[in-house]
Amino acid sequence: MNLQLALLEKAARENRLAHLLLFHGGSALHQREVALRLAQILNCNQPMLEGPCQECYACHKITSKNHPDVLWLKPLKTTIGIEQILAWQQKVYLKHYEGNYKVSVIEQADLVTLPAANALLKVIEEPPERTIIILCAQNADGILPTIQSRAQLVYLPDLSEEAWLKGLGEVDQQDADRAFHLSGKNQNLATAILEHGMPLLKEWVEKFRTAVEERDFLKLFSLFPIDKNQAVLYLQVMAAQTQEGMLKGINRPFEFLAIGRAIDVLRQQVNPRLVIEVLALELFQRGGDLCD
Incomplete structure (x- = not known):
């Protein structure tokens, strides 16, 4: 694990994580894995010094993307439109169900349309309590500057080919x-x-x-x-x-x-x-x- 990711995990364990993170570079798989791990650290029922336990009810629900306080959003078509962001916005402002933190992961965030980005900005400027938003983008420059300026940028390098293949799960070599x-x-x-x-x-x-x-x-x-x-x-x-x-x-x-x-x-x-x-x-x- 590189130093930047180690510091992110430390901040998550100490409840000092920035409310808006912008992951850029690297592969979507790597961005997804890092976001998932941070969500587990923030919500694990039996946290350990080295990270989430991976055994508790919360960790399992987050891994399977069934945790009610961990939201995943990605393009339905070729963009993320205003309708998607408004529907997501309603969920973000709901009270926490069972987690310590509500975590929203927006994949391919550089495909958010301008109207949708403006709606997203309203949430970013006044985020609900104990809410973390993680934007994942291949290119940070594709993110609206007013959003980018409010985020902690996290650059993720490409995975090795071996690590990328492992992250795919069971696929034909x-x-x-x-x-x-x-x-x-x-x-x-x-x-x-x-x-x-x-x-x-x-x-x-x-x-x-x-x-x-x-x-x-x-x-x-x-x-x-x-x-x-x-x-x-x-x-x-x-x-x-x-x-x-x-x-x-x-x-x-x-x-x-x-x-x-x-x-x-x-x-x-x-x-x-x-x-x-x-x-x-x-x-x-x-x-x-x-x-x-």
């Missing part, structure tokens, strides 16, 4: 290795690939590549229907592979930039079919050739 390669060694993206399913992702990406290489618009029809979350995941994988191809001299920067723009547009709630078709047409015109 070969699938995990393939996902790690497909993601460009991005642990968050690799985890999303495994959760989604390797075969479906590879089939979709291969069909898209074929349509682009053959400049055959009709072959795009087999790619749909597709929801926004799937589309973002598929394009992120293509972006990672295209970036790798650029380093090898196979791909050109415009292909990577075109995919990046498509991802940005998708996150603005535009129809995924329209985004994919526009991207394909752009690559048709520029002679795009996505790498394998």
